[in-house]
Amino acid sequence: MKREAFSTYYASSGLLHGCLSSVMGTQLDALILGRTKEELQLIWEAIGKEVERLDRMLNRFDPESEVSLLNRTAGQRPVFLQEELWSILWECKKYYERTFGLFDITLGKFSQLVFEEKEHSLFFADKEIQLDLGGYGKGYALFRFHALLLENQIRHALINFGNSSVLAVGTHVYGDCWPVGISDPVSQETLGTVRLKDNSLSVSGNSPRNPAHIKNPHTGVYYEGRNLVSVCAPSAVDAEVLSTALLIADKEQCTSLLSAFHIDDYTIYNL
Amino acid sequence: METTDFSRRDFLKSAAAMGGGSLLLSAFPWLQTFSKENQKEVIGEKAKIAIIGTGSRGMYHIQNILRVIPQAEIVALCDVYQPHLDQAAALCPKAKTYTDYRELLLSPEVEGVLIASPLHTHASLTIAGLNAGKHVFCEKSMARTLDDCKAMYDTYKQSGKVLYIGQQRLFDPKYIKAFEMVHNGSIGEVVGIRNYWFRNNDWRRPVSDPSLERHINWRLYKEYSGGLMTELATHQLQLGTWALKALPDFISGFGDIIFWKDGREVYDSVNVMYHYPNGVHMSFESTISNKFFGMGEQILGHKGTIELSKGKYYMEEPKPAPGIQQLINQIEHKVFDNVSFAGPSWVPETASESKGEYIVEKTKTHDGASSTGAVGDGSEELVAAFCHSVITGKPIPSLVEEAYYSSVLALLGIKAMEERVVMPFPDAYKIPYLNHSNV
Numbered sequence: 001m002k003r004e005a006f007s008t009y010y011a012s013s014g015l016l017h018g019c020l021s022s023v024m025g026t027q028l029d030a031l032i033l034g035r036t037k038e039e040l041q042l043i044w045e046a047i048g049k050e051v052e053r054l055d056r057m058l059n060r061f062d063p064e065s066e067v068s069l070l071n072r073t074a075g076q077r078p079v080f081l082q083e084e085l086w087s088i089l090w091e092c093k094k095y096y097e098r099t100f101g102l103f104d105i106t107l108g109k110f111s112q113l114v115f116e117e118k119e120h121s122l123f124f125a126d127k128e129i130q131l132d133l134g135g136y137g138k139g140y141a142l143f144r145f146h147a148l149l150l151e152n153q154i155r156h157a158l159i160n161f162g163n164s165s166v167l168a169v170g171t172h173v174y175g176d177c178w179p180v181g182i183s184d185p186v187s188q189e190t191l192g193t194v195r196l197k198d199n200s201l202s203v204s205g206n207s208p209r210n211p212a213h214i215k216n217p218h219t220g221v222y223y224e225g226r227n228l229v230s231v232c233a234p235s236a237v238d239a240e241v242l243s244t245a246l247l248i249a250d251k252e253q254c255t256s257l258l259s260a261f262h263i264d265d266y267t268i269y270n271l
Numbered sequence: 272m273e274t275t276d277f278s279r280r281d282f283l284k285s286a287a288a289m290g291g292g293s294l295l296l297s298a299f300p301w302l303q304t305f306s307k308e309n310q311k312e313v314i315g316e317k318a319k320i321a322i323i324g325t326g327s328r329g330m331y332h333i334q335n336i337l338r339v340i341p342q343a344e345i346v347a348l349c350d351v352y353q354p355h356l357d358q359a360a361a362l363c364p365k366a367k368t369y370t371d372y373r374e375l376l377l378s379p380e381v382e383g384v385l386i387a388s389p390l391h392t393h394a395s396l397t398i399a400g401l402n403a404g405k406h407v408f409c410e411k412s413m414a415r416t417l418d419d420c421k422a423m424y425d426t427y428k429q430s431g432k433v434l435y436i437g438q439q440r441l442f443d444p445k446y447i448k449a450f451e452m453v454h455n456g457s458i459g460e461v462v463g464i465r466n467y468w469f470r471n472n473d474w475r476r477p478v479s480d481p482s483l484e485r486h487i488n489w490r491l492y493k494e495y496s497g498g499l500m501t502e503l504a505t506h507q508l509q510l511g512t513w514a515l516k517a518l519p520d521f522i523s524g525f526g527d528i529i530f531w532k533d534g535r536e537v538y539d540s541v542n543v544m545y546h547y548p549n550g551v552h553m554s555f556e557s558t559i560s561n562k563f564f565g566m567g568e569q570i571l572g573h574k575g576t577i578e579l580s581k582g583k584y585y586m587e588e589p590k591p592a593p594g595i596q597q598l599i600n601q602i603e604h605k606v607f608d609n610v611s612f613a614g615p616s617w618v619p620e621t622a623s624e625s626k627g628e629y630i631v632e633k634t635k636t637h638d639g640a641s642s643t644g645a646v647g648d649g650s651e652e653l654v655a656a657f658c659h660s661v662i663t664g665k666p667i668p669s670l671v672e673e674a675y676y677s678s679v680l681a682l683l684g685i686k687a688m689e690e691r692v693v694m695p696f697p698d699a700y701k702i703p704y705l706n707h708s709n710v
Contacts (some may be wrong), residue, residue, distance in 0.1 A: 006588045013602050021589035026616055029595045031602070160592055164616040174607040181594075181611025190611040205615040228615065 026162030139240025168196035324388030394419035436674030439649035458572030498537025
């Protein structure tokens with residue numbers, strides 16, 4: 001897949017728009033303000049490098065990625081993981097527990113994962129397991145971008161990762177938040193607006209081009225409805241995990257989830 | 272090969288939708304025939320048309336007229352080759368048949384004449400038709416020689432009649448939209464134009480008797496045909512004129528017979544370069560012993576590429592996700608407002624620059640393999656526009672100048688290849704148009 005990264009600097013507003021056309025299966029657009037053109041370009045380059053690095057680690061559709069290697073090997077023997085991937089998978093375990101199994105990177109076989117904490121290794125007791133970090137990767141990337149932007153004293157930025165994962169640093173330059181509207185993928189009408197400020201938005205649901213792709217790990221059933229869930233939270237990964245979990249959760253589970261996480265805002269759109 | 276139907280009504284709608292306003296008309300003045308006012312003029316009328324030359328191309332036009340052009344009636348047919356005349360008569364039983372065009376031109380019933388005869392007869396037939404007070408549609412290329420083209424043009428200017436030359440791309444919505452994009456800067460500055468046309472066949476038609484060889488296979492003999500340049504290049508060379516709004520100042524190239532060494536006289540492999548005053552180059556390349564690359568018409572801009580043969584354009588840089596550009600514009604204009612772009616994950620499909628975007632929706636493309644004419648290549652619209660002009664009697668601006676230069680550029684290409692020189696555009700063949708206006 002050919003990736004094109006480019007950036008355009010708008011001098012009159014001191015705004016840099018960076019765009020990476022294809023990474024983690026979608027497009028990344030970044031709006032960054034508040035430093036010189038050269039400084040912003042370097043920051044954007046760093047973001048680009050970081051997301052490509054993460055893609056190479058987590059993308060299960062890339063046969064050379066670390067996750068693909070894990071998927072091919074961990075069924076036969078424990079695989080020793082480098083620091084970061086271990087931390088990521090350990091965090092996924094925590095999320096699995098905190099969401100009563102609704103967030104499950106094995107899609108139903110999490111109990112068959114054998115984590116060896118001392119050695120940082122992972123073994124698949126069930127050979128059929130294939131890890132899928134699709135519902136996590138973009139959130140983690142946004143978390144990493146956030147750190148990068150703050151390190152570089154950026155006070156105003158908006159990062160849109162494939163429309164479903166949005167990071168807001170600070171506010172819009174001319175207002176008190178980054179106002180982002182959520183559209184119905186079929187009718188294109190605006191369903192609601194969130195006011196982001198130093199937090200992240202994640203939206204989950206089906207769309208005409210991507211129908212029935214969210215599976216309930218407990219029942220094995222794909223969600224086929226038209227509902228959308230949007231979650232705003234200080235943690236981009238929380239938002240990412242929750243927007244999917246809330247879509248497939250029943251009423252009771254929803255209530256528990258909402259009380260177990262720090263959420264700024266959420267909406268379930270019944271369509 | 273896309274073959275979604277695109278009826279003439281759709282074309283009119285999209286021509287209007289494409290901003291049939293002054294901007295479009297100034298770029299493509301021949302489109303004014305589709306304006307509402309002009310359409311009103313012809314309701315209920317029928318143009319009385321004669322077809323001279325009822326071989327493959329003539330039959331193609333007859334079929335189009337019978338099928339989709341209600342404002343035309345075929346009242347006369349002419350061909351010197353009886354089998355061709357018979358096949359046309361079978362489709363138009365009410366039309367009078369002739370073997371001598373001079374008799375046909377004497378008929379007062381005939382208002383417009385469509386000439387689909389071999390190239391070397393275009394000039395004499397067209398000039399005779401114009402002088403006989405008829406409106407004329409002449410198939411491309413305009414004529415076999417530079418002097419003939421000039422003579423046709425001069426007669427047309429004096430006659431006050433309508434003249435159309437069969438350059439169907441002038442009415443192809445894809446081309447119109449593409450050039451709108453070029454002129455509004457969507458692909459940036461035009462930095463190159465590439466045309467190519469590859470086929471793999473000997474271009475021969477079956478001949479029932481050897482004595483008919485030069486008659487049926489006229490495309491292979493210099494007396495009658497300019498070969499690949501007049502048969503193929505003339506369609507494509509006008510891209511340069513449209514894109515650059517200029518005519519070349521130098522021409523050079525090579526032509527050879529490399530594969531079909533069967534007694535033909537025209538080249539089977541050509542490569543011609545047209546140089547423009549601003550330094551941009553337009554190429555035309557054609558070989559008929561390899562068809563892998565098919566047909567190409569490519570306009571290269573510093574921001575994007577238009578590939579007319581595929582009906583697509585490709586930007587050099589990817590577009591921002593929908594909504595982001597809007598947000599950028601707001602920030603640029605110091606506006607604080609929400610922008611709706613969030614939703615379930617967006618999978619870029621045709622937005623990916625490697626796949627390109629369609630110039631117009633429901634576009635028809637063809638691979639240039641047909642030697643009679645492809646469905647939906649603008650031919651129907653062109654003939655319909657001619658029939659319309661026959662009724663109104665109004666010539667269309669720029670149409671003839673465009674066609675003239677397209678043919679002349681092809682013929683100058685042949686001259687450059689034969690002489691193997693870098694040839695400046697000869698003053699003798701300049702007519703008042705674009706950068707030749709001060710001649």
